[in-house]
Amino acid sequence: MRDLDREETYLVDRTGLALELRDLVGTGPVPGEAYPGPHAALGYGEGQFAALLSGLPDWGEEGTLFLLEGGYDLGEAAGMALLAETGQARVVRVGFRPGVEVHIPPSPLAPYRYLRFLLLATGREEVLRSVDEALLEERRRLGPEVPVEENPAKFLAYTLLERLPLFYSPLFRPLEGAVQTLFARVAKSLSLTPPPSALEFFLVGLEARHEQGDPLAAVLLGPGEEAALAKEILESRVDALAEVPATGANRLAQVMALWYRMAWTAYYLALLYGVDPGDHGLLERLREVT
Amino acid sequence: MRDLDREETYLVDRTGLALELRDLVGTGPVPGEAYPGPHAALGYGEGQFAALLSGLPDWGEEGTLFLLEGGYDLGEAAGMALLAETGQARVVRVGFRPGVEVHIPPSPLAPYRYLRFLLLATGREEVLRSVDEALLEERRRLGPEVPVEENPAKFLAYTLLERLPLFYSPLFRPLEGAVQTLFARVAKSLSLTPPPSALEFFLVGLEARHEQGDPLAAVLLGPGEEAALAKEILESRVDALAEVPATGANRLAQVMALWYRMAWTAYYLALLYGVDPGDHGLLERLREVT
Numbered sequence: 001m002r003d004l005d006r007e008e009t010y011l012v013d014r015t016g017l018a019l020e021l022r023d024l025v026g027t028g029p030v031p032g033e034a035y036p037g038p039h040a041a042l043g044y045g046e047g048q049f050a051a052l053l054s055g056l057p058d059w060g061e062e063g064t065l066f067l068l069e070g071g072y073d074l075g076e077a078a079g080m081a082l083l084a085e086t087g088q089a090r091v092v093r094v095g096f097r098p099g100v101e102v103h104i105p106p107s108p109l110a111p112y113r114y115l116r117f118l119l120l121a122t123g124r125e126e127v128l129r130s131v132d133e134a135l136l137e138e139r140r141r142l143g144p145e146v147p148v149e150e151n152p153a154k155f156l157a158y159t160l161l162e163r164l165p166l167f168y169s170p171l172f173r174p175l176e177g178a179v180q181t182l183f184a185r186v187a188k189s190l191s192l193t194p195p196p197s198a199l200e201f202f203l204v205g206l207e208a209r210h211e212q213g214d215p216l217a218a219v220l221l222g223p224g225e226e227a228a229l230a231k232e233i234l235e236s237r238v239d240a241l242a243e244v245p246a247t248g249a250n251r252l253a254q255v256m257a258l259w260y261r262m263a264w265t266a267y268y269l270a271l272l273y274g275v276d277p278g279d280h281g282l283l284e285r286l287r288e289v290t
Numbered sequence: 291m292r293d294l295d296r297e298e299t300y301l302v303d304r305t306g307l308a309l310e311l312r313d314l315v316g317t318g319p320v321p322g323e324a325y326p327g328p329h330a331a332l333g334y335g336e337g338q339f340a341a342l343l344s345g346l347p348d349w350g351e352e353g354t355l356f357l358l359e360g361g362y363d364l365g366e367a368a369g370m371a372l373l374a375e376t377g378q379a380r381v382v383r384v385g386f387r388p389g390v391e392v393h394i395p396p397s398p399l400a401p402y403r404y405l406r407f408l409l410l411a412t413g414r415e416e417v418l419r420s421v422d423e424a425l426l427e428e429r430r431r432l433g434p435e436v437p438v439e440e441n442p443a444k445f446l447a448y449t450l451l452e453r454l455p456l457f458y459s460p461l462f463r464p465l466e467g468a469v470q471t472l473f474a475r476v477a478k479s480l481s482l483t484p485p486p487s488a489l490e491f492f493l494v495g496l497e498a499r500h501e502q503g504d505p506l507a508a509v510l511l512g513p514g515e516e517a518a519l520a521k522e523i524l525e526s527r528v529d530a531l532a533e534v535p536a537t538g539a540n541r542l543a544q545v546m547a548l549w550y551r552m553a554w555t556a557y558y559l560a561l562l563y564g565v566d567p568g569d570h571g572l573l574e575r576l577r578e579v580t
Contacts, residue, residue, distance in 0.1 A: 044486070044487075045486075045487050045490075046487075048486050048487075071487050071490070072487075072489060072490075164504075176485075177485035177486055178485070180484075180485040180491070180495075181485045181486075181487055181490070181491060183495070184485075184490065184491045184494050184495030185490065185494055185495075188494055188495065188496075188497035189495065189497070190482070190495050190496055190506075191495075192480070192482055193483060193485070194470075195466075195467035195468070195470040195471045195474075195483070196334070196335075196338050196467055196471075197334075197335050197336075197338075197361050197362075197471055199362060199576060200335075200361070200362075200471070200474065200475065200573060200576065201470070201471060201474045203570070203572050203573060203576055204474050204475055204478055204570050204572065204573065205470075205473070205474030205475075205478065205479065205480050205481075206478075206480055207478035207479070207565065214454075214504055216480075275497065280493070280494050282493050282494065283490060283493060283494065286489060286490065286493055
């Protein structure tokens with residue numbers, strides 16, 4: 001097995017994702033002007049998670065509508081933009097599609113940058129500060145220089161190795177898909193998310209195939225009564241179970257700290273599988289054709 | 291391997307789910323009165339899929355708000371009901387929680403009944419007719435009496451046996467979770483759904499674990515440019531790929547026909563695994579404690 005405390009393990013990181021991860025806080029575009037309220041945000045691709053997490057409505061008749069264009073769209077986004085422009089609201093296009101007003105280049109870590117821009121553009125500097133504090137707090141323990149015994153992201157990566165992760169976050173359900181995306185894009189690996197009725201799924205969905213197939217590793221992201229119930233149900237049904245506590249002064253900071261922890265975990269898992277955690281040329285081609 | 295064309299295979303169906311599946315169309319409560327518009331619907335558990343599919347807004351200041359209470363709620367639904375009652379809208383509670391006005395008992399097939407009630411209660415009999423027609427059309431080919439060569443649900447169940455299904459439906463993404471729920475609840479088995487950026491996930495998420503673990507079977511539900519792209523991407527990456535065409539006069543009918551086809555498929559898969567496709571006592575206990 002590869003050793004995350006040895007330098008040669010890091011040679012597969014050809015694009016230097018570790019540096020981007022380490023220096024993430026404070027990166028990304030800042031608003032150059034004041035955007036009139038009320039604010040709304042609609043996102044897809046890399047921008048979707050931030051739009052949901054911001055708590056902004058996804059449509060507004062007046063004020064400013066931020067259109068976060070962070071992925072392929074197959075014409076859908078163009079449709080949204082057109083629709084948006086029929087309203088009274090000013091439409092600000094953010095992302096990496098042609099003609100955007102605010103540019104955020106493609107990256108598996110872009111969700112942070114979309115969120116940061118949204119928080120700054122809507123005057124919520126206080127909330128951004130709490131997010132950044134939570135991320136900096138996490139960073140102290142997650143970098144390559146911190147050995148596995150003191151590094152929860154390295155430790156979790158070892159737990160997930162050769163297992164099929166199953167993510168559950170009653171704190172903010174869209175986090176599950178965001179983490180599934182991180183694991184696909186960074187660790188190049190498969191993971192599971194439950195349907196809306198998650199507890200029922202845990203209770204009855206693991207029976208027929210329980211003895212065969214991949215060993216499952218459940219990862220409970222954040223607190224909640226539902227997480228405690230899930231733990232009780234899953235304990236006897238999965239091969240490994242990890243609880244990731246949420247740190248942060250508010251829900252937004254907690255969710256982002258969990259997301260950041262899982263980004264580091266996906267990074268280490270890529271190294272353990274011996275694959276480059278950086279972005280794939282294939283993704284660029286997908287963006288071009290769609 | 292068990293044979294779906296032999297009677298003894300059906301002995302594990304102790305609760306007679308085949309009958310409920312066959313006779314589904316036209317079951318469930320009908321509105322006893324006219325509900326003033328505008329209409330809104332908010333659902334969770336078994337009611338969530340119908341609420342989303344109905345296309346109704348999830349909140350209304352006036353008219354009628356249908357609260358579809360089809361699952362455990364951990365206090366959330368009580369909160370929603372309370373919140374709803376602070377508005378001007380009349381709140382109609384539908385489902386199996388204590389004190390509901392319209393009763394729909396728990397069943398893996400309840401989503402149809404919630405949708406039927408909503409369509410009738412909002413005066414969309416025409417749409418319901420198209421849904422029912424699509425389901426009756428499906429039913430002709432899906433029952434136990436139709437042999438496997440002519441029965442696409444039986445055929446698909448054989449394809450999914452001993453594989454990990456991966457569902458994708460660009461036509462209506464919430465269908466994926468609804469089908470994942472059907473497979474858990476009826477087939478007692480595990481399946482996968484992609485995150486919002488599904489094509490990226492398909493492109494890079496299957497690499498590290500490609501050679502190991504369960505063989506994947508991708509199931510593309512319904513049409514669309516994204517489904518065609520997904521097919522192209524997945525063909526070389528999964529062990530089996532099935533395309534399920536959508537029949538029906540409109541999107542709602544198409545989605546429900548796909549859902550119904552997958553309910554039959556989950557039923558047959560349960561039989562192939564030798565497990566009772568009926569509901570689990572454990573679910574009832576979960577409902578009691580939550």
